[in-house]
Amino acid sequence: MIPPDPRDPSVTKFWKIPITLDFSWFIIFTLITWMLAVDYYPDEFKNWAVGWYWAMGAGTALMLYVSVVLHELGHSAVALHYGLPVKKITLFLFGGVTQMDEEPPSAIAEFMIAMSGPFVSLCLAFLFYEAKPFVASVDPLFAMFKYLAYINLALAAFNLIPGYPLDGGRVLRAILWSFNGNLRKSTLIAANVGRGFGFLLIFWGVLRMFGGDLGGGIWIAMIGWFLDSAASAQARLELFQSLLMGHSVSQAMNHHCLTITEDLTLQKLVDEHILGGGHHCFLVNRGSDTVGLLTLHRLKEVPRSEWATTTARQVMLPFEKMKLTDPDTGLWPALQQMDRDGVHQLPVTRNQHVIGMLSREDVLTFLRALQELGTQKA
DSSP: OOOOOOOOOOOOOEEEEEEEHHHHHHHHHHHHHIIIIIIIIHHSSSSSOOHEEEEEEEHHHHHHHHHHHHHHHHHHHHHHHTTOOOOEEEEEEEEEEESSOOOOOOHHHHHHHHHHHHHHHHHHHHHHHGGGGGGGGSSSHHEEEHHHHHHHOOOOOOOHSSSSTTTHHHHHHHHHHHHOHHHHHHHHHHHHHHHHHHHHHHHHHHHHHHHTTHHHHHHHHHHHHHHHHHHHHHHHHHHHHHHHTBBBBBHHOOOOOEETTTTTTHHHHIIIIIITTOOOOOEEETTTEEEEEEEEHHHHHHGGTTTTOOBHHHHHHEEEGSOBOTTTTTTHHHHHHHHHTTTEEEEEETEEEEEEEEHHHHHHHHHHHHHHHHOOOO
């Protein structure tokens, strides 16, 4: 592993893949530590000091998330093998997720990527189980290995539930894809199966709550709710993508980005064009050539006391550093580019000349028009 860049929100990096913590991770880490400290370890060992229970609870919870990271790195390793860029790994309330920038190139690639995570968890369960006899004389390690063997086996089993976006759902998607040759249709089917399993888990959790197991019931119902929400989000994403397919940037881009001269001061820009005209995006020109882009975000980085003496040229994003798109590019690939580059809008160029701007809001406006018209293609 390499140490984190202090400017990077990731905790660390492995194979140059950022590993980040969602705020919910701290909640579940604390909850697991508490459950182990007041339930599991006191049941296993009756005569420990209270501090030992909490120390072992925190250590075991940390090792659990090391196991989750290894599970996700299993996905990442196979994805990289198939040439898929991995954006990041995020640890959150219900485990971890590997975010890839592209869809797998084939059904077999999807199958192998999906299965790699549960395979790693099964290997970890086997290793911890087989290692127990070697640490039998060290009670804390024996109890930790026993728990980790069980929890990794449970992690593999849960992830193999055949409902998208769980690994089992991705396996189902790969199988369907191999038969029907349609990734989007296969994803929708797998997502709907995921919703079905989510509803079953919610129902089971409610039954457990009424049966007296309040904590366990709430936990199962929350997992069901998460699965249903994630599957629903994926189904909406597929619908969103299908609506945009066949449409290009030129159909959704706007021409409202005002052109200003490079020597215009920020104070005049604010007074005459932002407060006076309601504009939020500016192309900076030198003569007839566009040399940069100025947005409110960059303007707000300059102290107000310096607006009267600072020019657009000093604050703009230079043309050579701008993320650009072509008017004939598909809307969906353009959105993916915004996500990869971390921008909210793209200048649209033809022959090195800016002819318009495409923002996320433009795409949403275009999408609403498509939905109102009830058509996928103009």
